[in-house]
Amino acid sequence: MRLQLASWPEVEAYLKQSKGIMMPIGSTEQHGPTGLIGTDAITVETIAWRTGEMLDALVGPTISVGMAHHHMEFPGSMTLKPSTLVAVIRDYVQSLASHGFERFLFVNGHGGNVPTIGSAFYEIYQDQRQAHGAGAAELRCRVVNWWDGPSVKALSDELFGDRQGSHATPSEVSVAAFAYPGHIKHARLDPPLAPSGRFYDARDYRRRFPDGRIGSDPSKASEAHGKRLTNAAAADLADCYRQFLAEV
Ligand code: NI
Numbered sequence: 210m211r212l213q214l215a216s217w218p219e220v221e222a223y224l225k226q227s228k229g230i231m232m233p234i235g236s237t238e239q240h241g242p243t244g245l246i247g248t249d250a251i252t253v254e255t256i257a258w259r260t261g262e263m264l265d266a267l268v269g270p271t272i273s274v275g276m277a278h279h280h281m282e283f284p285g286s287m288t289l290k291p292s293t294l295v296a297v298i299r300d301y302v303q304s305l306a307s308h309g310f311e312r313f314l315f316v317n318g319h320g321g322n323v324p325t326i327g328s329a330f331y332e333i334y335q336d337q338r339q340a341h342g343a344g345a346a347e348l349r350c351r352v353v354n355w356w357d358g359p360s361v362k363a364l365s366d367e368l369f370g371d372r373q374g375s376h377a378t379p380s381e382v383s384v385a386a387f388a389y390p391g392h393i394k395h396a397r398l399d400p401p402l403a404p405s406g407r408f409y410d411a412r413d414y415r416r417r418f419p420d421g422r423i424g425s426d427p428s429k430a431s432e433a434h435g436k437r438l439t440n441a442a443a444a445d446l447a448d449c450y451r452q453f454l455a456e457v
Pocket residue numbers: 240248249318319376377381
């Protein structure tokens with residue numbers, strides 16, 4: 210069930226059964242010459258919505274813009290400063306916590322968000338402690354990257370091997386193509402396998418990775434692969450969410 214497609218009495222009834230919610234968090238940033246700018250938000254909401262249907266679990270609104278400073282030399286990319294993203298995550302969680310939600314599983318689509326998400330969790334815990342003291346509800350927040358689950362990882366390895374890379378990967382391009390059939394872009398990728406390596410700021414990124422990809426060959430992406438990857442990732446996420454709610 211998606212929060213945005215629910216009514217308030219439905220949410221009230223849900224809270225009598227569960228205190229948990231999944232929160233998709235992505236990014237709005239270049240994904241090479243063939244990947245959609247919205248890839249990181251599209252992938253996580255596609256997967257989280259599917260898991261939500263499987264488990265009858267609520268999925269919050271997607272945080273679609275993340276921390277993507279390093280992509281800002283490419284037109285269309287957007288970023289929140291880390292401090293802004295911390296504030297956004299904190300406000301999302303605290304809004305929902307005020308209604309009784311206590312378990313927040315952030316389903317992440319962008320590696321660049323991870324340190325900031327972790328910082329936000331500690332701000333939330335600290336606020337909770339200061340505002341409500343010993344009697345406060347015990348909020349728990351976790352983050353999981355959609356590509357890290359055991360089945361989706363095995364499937365990505367099987368389908369793409371060393372063509373996967375780390376940005377504008379054939380896996381994420383496939384999931385976005387499955388979510389929005391017909392939107393996959395066609396462009397010549399030169400070289401077919403993008404360079405790999407570290408980078409510093411946005412200008413340095415563009416210098417080292419001129420078409421935006423890192424280590425990947427997204428020409429291997431397809432809607433059919435996207436369907437399989439989505440199903441695998443949703444199954445992994447379902448396991449993760451169940452375990453998270455069952456933790457003592
Ligand atoms: Ni991505």
